[in-house]
Amino acid sequence: MNNEPQINATSDSSVVGPPKNTVGVGGWLKTNLFSGWANIILTIVSATIISYVVFHTGKFIFLADWTVIESNFRLLMVGQFPLEETWRVWAAVFLISALLGSSWGLWRGVMRHVTLVIAGLMVFSLILPFIQTNTRLILVGNIICIFLFYIIGRKVTKLKIPVLLLWILFIPLVISLFNGFGILPKVNSNIWGGFLLTLLIASVAIVCSFPLGVLLALGRRSKLPVVKWFCIIYIELIRGIPLITILFVFQLMLPLFLGNSIEVSNVLRVMVGFTLFSAAYLAENIRGGLQSIPRGQFEAAHALGLNSTYTMGFIVLPQAIKAVIPACVGQFISIFKDTSLVAIVGLTELLGMGQKVIANPAFLGKNMEVFLFIAFIYFIFCSLMSYVSRRLENTLGAGER
Amino acid sequence: MSKLLNQKKTISPPFWRNRKIIPIILQVVFAIIILALGYLLINNALSGLKQIGIQLGFDFLANTAGFSISEAMIDYQPTDTYGKALVIGMLNTLRVAFFGIILTTILGLIVGLSRMSKNWLLSKLAGAYIEIFRNTPLLVQIFIWFYAVFLPMPKIQEALQMGPMLFSNRGTAIPWYEKNQGILLWGILFLVSFVIAFFVYRLMLKKQIESGKKNFPSLWALGVIVVVAIVSYVVTGNAPVSFHTPTVAGNGFDGGFVLSPGFSAILLGLVIYTSTFIAEIIRAGVNGVNKGQSEAAKALGLKNSTALRLVIFPQAIRIIIPPLTSQYLNLTKNSSLAVAVGYQEIVSIGNTVMNQAGRPIEAIAIMIAVYLTFSLITSLLMNYFNKKAQLVER
Numbered sequence: 001m002n003n004e005p006q007i008n009a010t011s012d013s014s015v016v017g018p019p020k021n022t023v024g025v026g027g028w029l030k031t032n033l034f035s036g037w038a039n040i041i042l043t044i045v046s047a048t049i050i051s052y053v054v055f056h057t058g059k060f061i062f063l064a065d066w067t068v069i070e071s072n073f074r075l076l077m078v079g080q081f082p083l084e085e086t087w088r089v090w091a092a093v094f095l096i097s098a099l100l101g102s103s104w105g106l107w108r109g110v111m112r113h114v115t116l117v118i119a120g121l122m123v124f125s126l127i128l129p130f131i132q133t134n135t136r137l138i139l140v141g142n143i144i145c146i147f148l149f150y151i152i153g154r155k156v157t158k159l160k161i162p163v164l165l166l167w168i169l170f171i172p173l174v175i176s177l178f179n180g181f182g183i184l185p186k187v188n189s190n191i192w193g194g195f196l197l198t199l200l201i202a203s204v205a206i207v208c209s210f211p212l213g214v215l216l217a218l219g220r221r222s223k224l225p226v227v228k229w230f231c232i233i234y235i236e237l238i239r240g241i242p243l244i245t246i247l248f249v250f251q252l253m254l255p256l257f258l259g260n261s262i263e264v265s266n267v268l269r270v271m272v273g274f275t276l277f278s279a280a281y282l283a284e285n286i287r288g289g290l291q292s293i294p295r296g297q298f299e300a301a302h303a304l305g306l307n308s309t310y311t312m313g314f315i316v317l318p319q320a321i322k323a324v325i326p327a328c329v330g331q332f333i334s335i336f337k338d339t340s341l342v343a344i345v346g347l348t349e350l351l352g353m354g355q356k357v358i359a360n361p362a363f364l365g366k367n368m369e370v371f372l373f374i375a376f377i378y379f380i381f382c383s384l385m386s387y388v389s390r391r392l393e394n395t396l397g398a399g400e401r
Numbered sequence: 402m403s404k405l406l407n408q409k410k411t412i413s414p415p416f417w418r419n420r421k422i423i424p425i426i427l428q429v430v431f432a433i434i435i436l437a438l439g440y441l442l443i444n445n446a447l448s449g450l451k452q453i454g455i456q457l458g459f460d461f462l463a464n465t466a467g468f469s470i471s472e473a474m475i476d477y478q479p480t481d482t483y484g485k486a487l488v489i490g491m492l493n494t495l496r497v498a499f500f501g502i503i504l505t506t507i508l509g510l511i512v513g514l515s516r517m518s519k520n521w522l523l524s525k526l527a528g529a530y531i532e533i534f535r536n537t538p539l540l541v542q543i544f545i546w547f548y549a550v551f552l553p554m555p556k557i558q559e560a561l562q563m564g565p566m567l568f569s570n571r572g573t574a575i576p577w578y579e580k581n582q583g584i585l586l587w588g589i590l591f592l593v594s595f596v597i598a599f600f601v602y603r604l605m606l607k608k609q610i611e612s613g614k615k616n617f618p619s620l621w622a623l624g625v626i627v628v629v630a631i632v633s634y635v636v637t638g639n640a641p642v643s644f645h646t647p648t649v650a651g652n653g654f655d656g657g658f659v660l661s662p663g664f665s666a667i668l669l670g671l672v673i674y675t676s677t678f679i680a681e682i683i684r685a686g687v688n689g690v691n692k693g694q695s696e697a698a699k700a701l702g703l704k705n706s707t708a709l710r711l712v713i714f715p716q717a718i719r720i721i722i723p724p725l726t727s728q729y730l731n732l733t734k735n736s737s738l739a740v741a742v743g744y745q746e747i748v749s750i751g752n753t754v755m756n757q758a759g760r761p762i763e764a765i766a767i768m769i770a771v772y773l774t775f776s777l778i779t780s781l782l783m784n785y786f787n788k789k790a791q792l793v794e795r
Contacts, residue, residue, distance in 0.1 A: 245748060338538070
């Protein structure tokens, strides 16, 4: 049959040339930056924006007078922590170095990056020109400590449980160290300040709000109407109002509600406020995880004869929490960022200390330098945490079929 | 057999192991604990208040406020009542939330689309923007805008001019419109022109579909509006509004619209911070649309922008709306940070009332009530949109 279409016939006019080069530097540039007139315009516009911003930021950073950070570095880091008691802070730092090092050795993975970034920050502060010699020595000691415990962690795998326990007990240990264990003189909480206070508030809120959040999430899914409605009202009320009003409530009204009998320090009030606030948000995250567990898991657990407590504790919760860890880390990041709000209620954490510094007439007009430095510190720690969250998302999801 | 069953019935477990009674006991215990705790706290508060000689109640709202508010949207004097001051605070919150939501949506959309752009440089630029601004606390950003950008601006006599805008430490003046005489006629003609343009668009689109030839329906519609605009200009002899560029006159601005440093700082901070989250939400929404959809659109010969507008976005919007709602709510709640830069919204004024009238409980109750109302209204509205956008299934 002649009229059948000839599929493979090619005439000279339809010969197609070889495809455009897409490999190599030229090819990459062509496909990613200059593939059409619209793309070229976009490239030019973004290049202009980038060079403008980079040029002006660079100019500011190199020309600005950073002496304000130099002379207030200690204030910004630890506030008015007494000079002769600074060893307590360093002890806490040494403990954390040891923990980080050994966790890196024991678990590798994401801990490696976290530890290396912290060590990198120590090296960075080591080369800052205004750091005193003995501080430098301590920092070198810390870096050595990290690597020493890394080697120990790699060699001795039995350390896993003690290290985990120490991580859990870390915050209570540090706070009781500052309070002197009842033996040493107490460093009053109203002179804790700077970045130290930021870290303390954030970690207390993170550590305490997690179990509370789990309880609230379970309560919200409970079959008991009284418990369920209490949890619903609590969660929705807290989520409906801004954090700053909660801080006001705890700063002004907690003494009123507790009466004259109990004296609560400013720092503790803020910590309680943060914990109760973030527990409501964490509860919603965890509830999402609980809802994602298929019915079959509950039924299988019941078929095995587990009662509801065991079903929750051993079957459902571990899976649910694993599913929502990245979301929870996201919540932890926002708790960390929100600690800056305590500057409004008069505490001198990092941002509050920054406000104190710019109020000092000796540093008039240095607002940008101080706040950029503070923003930089927050940026480093938040980026680190969000990196960890992304890594966890990948590693935890790896087991999924 | 029946005897055996009867026997079983009589051996009921003791009440502390009865599955029907345990939950009731648990709930009663829980309720008692909560009530006792609540009673204790409230009792303490009441006795504490009695000691200082304050009674609970909202009658203080009718008292004279005695403090001034620099940016009031309705007329306000220090001789007005606390109640009116709080209403002004609420309006100021709404103002910053309203402009903030509009601007942050636009900015977030631009950044989100840039992040997904095939252009490597643009995508990296948007990525850097998102990383930098979402990883620094909002309050630090607001402080940078307030203390390091707007407050150190030159004095008003030496105001910095950038295009038609004037910057000074008293505030930023932007060009603003003023109504001209023929505005009513203009408005009517404009409305008419829109209706005509709509029908012309429909007609041309229909012709295009029938004939298969390009008829440029949107250009036609635009043409109608332009023609009507020219006609109305000829009829009224002037434009509907005239823009006044601000100038400095003595110790203030003349003409234009003046934004205080506090308002500018809180608005910029909120818009930039929230836009990073919206950008990520939009990216997640567009990526969440099945890949087959964009491939099918390409196979039909739609160009990229048309595919995005007609195929991808209507589906992505379903994924986008719920997280977008919570970002809008976050923006509204975060506007409370204005208390730190002296823009007087509800928390700031509530705080002043609290200190002046010595009514902490009532003032905080009002703040909480206001925010809960906002949250409720926003989520109701967004739920309505969400329902509209949902897939209608069989």
